[in-house]
Amino acid sequence: MKKSVVLLFFALVFCAAAQTSIIIYEFTATGLDAATVSAVSQLFTSELTGLGYSCKDAPSGEMCTDAACAAAGAKAAGTQQALYGSLSKLGEKVIVSIYVADASGATVHTDKLTSTSVEDLDVVIGRLARGMAEGKKAEEVLDKTNVTDAETAEPRRRKNYYTIGARIGYRFPLGDSYGKEQMWQYEAVAMYELEKLFIEGRGYGCSGGDAYSWGLTVGAYYIFSPKDIAPYVGGAAGIEWAEIPFRFEGDDTWTSTFDDGPTVSVSGGLLAFQTYDFRLMLDLRYQAVFMGKAEEEIFDWELYEYITREKDLGVQHSIAITLGITRKDIGGDRGGGLCCMPW
Numbered sequence: 001m002k003k004s005v006v007l008l009f010f011a012l013v014f015c016a017a018a019q020t021s022i023i024i025y026e027f028t029a030t031g032l033d034a035a036t037v038s039a040v041s042q043l044f045t046s047e048l049t050g051l052g053y054s055c056k057d058a059p060s061g062e063m064c065t066d067a068a069c070a071a072a073g074a075k076a077a078g079t080q081q082a083l084y085g086s087l088s089k090l091g092e093k094v095i096v097s098i099y100v101a102d103a104s105g106a107t108v109h110t111d112k113l114t115s116t117s118v119e120d121l122d123v124v125i126g127r128l129a130r131g132m133a134e135g136k137k138a139e140e141v142l143d144k145t146n147v148t149d150a151e152t153a154e155p156r157r158r159k160n161y162y163t164i165g166a167r168i169g170y171r172f173p174l175g176d177s178y179g180k181e182q183m184w185q186y187e188a189v190a191m192y193e194l195e196k197l198f199i200e201g202r203g204y205g206c207s208g209g210d211a212y213s214w215g216l217t218v219g220a221y222y223i224f225s226p227k228d229i230a231p232y233v234g235g236a237a238g239i240e241w242a243e244i245p246f247r248f249e250g251d252d253t254w255t256s257t258f259d260d261g262p263t264v265s266v267s268g269g270l271l272a273f274q275t276y277d278f279r280l281m282l283d284l285r286y287q288a289v290f291m292g293k294a295e296e297e298i299f300d301w302e303l304y305e306y307i308t309r310e311k312d313l314g315v316q317h318s319i320a321i322t323l324g325i326t327r328k329d330i331g332g333d334r335g336g337g338l339c340c341m342p343w
Helices: 002-018 034-050 067-077 118-134
Strands: 021-024 028-030 054-057 081-090 093-102 107-115 161-173 183-193 197-208 211-223 229-246 255-272 278-290 293-300 305-312 315-328
Touching (some): 067 081, 067 093
Parallel strands (some): 021 081
Antiparallel strands (some): 093 107, 161 183, 161 315, 183 197, 255 278, 278 315
């Protein structure tokens, strides 16, 4: 029995000796009243005492803003460490920054945590105190009992910017593509914009002479600048349906066939009025459409039988230049109103 009492006595002495002594200074503050500032110091005293610290409060009104001041205070108070810090109010938020210096002047711990309101300060201080005691940052001692209001809020994200509109211009075939027919090109476009990129869905139709086509593409484009007028470049892929004039080998007369095929394009241009709720666009585009074969059954008088002749339509190349406008829906952040053409 005596042995147990002696062991318990030495255990208590050891625990008392192992306690970290600390002097707690009043925090410097911006935008907060004196009662709140005083309450912060008291909360730290309460929390750290509960975590095994031996706490002393600095004389009322005394503050420190650097490690040298805190070290001098620790020496004068006979403590191992000193706690000082700052409170900064931004709107409803309060940013709590803490610094712990030892008696030699070395900074042994720093941390910072944001409270969404004055009412949430007790949770924030509890987290900071626990981090101090465990030698960790506040985010490392998070559990379901000390989640702050700021951490339960939905994270803010950059809003997308969605516009729809139209462009109009000309398509110029290259070589024998599309029977060499120049065509008007009409486009309906929808743009989903991010900070430096936009995704464009495009439906288009072309007509001129005996040639006509329509298609759908989706593309991604890089915007080089956030300024009001900025160049962009990108590419797209999709499908096109077309009536294509052509000539069979050895024929002088033109005929036509309807076919469809995959299409790819690269384009660049200018995007204007980025800071407004509409966009003016000038687009220059090279497009290639991969078509199949055209077939025709004719009677060969030399062989005196019907034969099928073929023409490989190959790749239909063209360059198009269009001008148009897209506009954000007036009713909200997301688009929904069709734009007006600038003509």
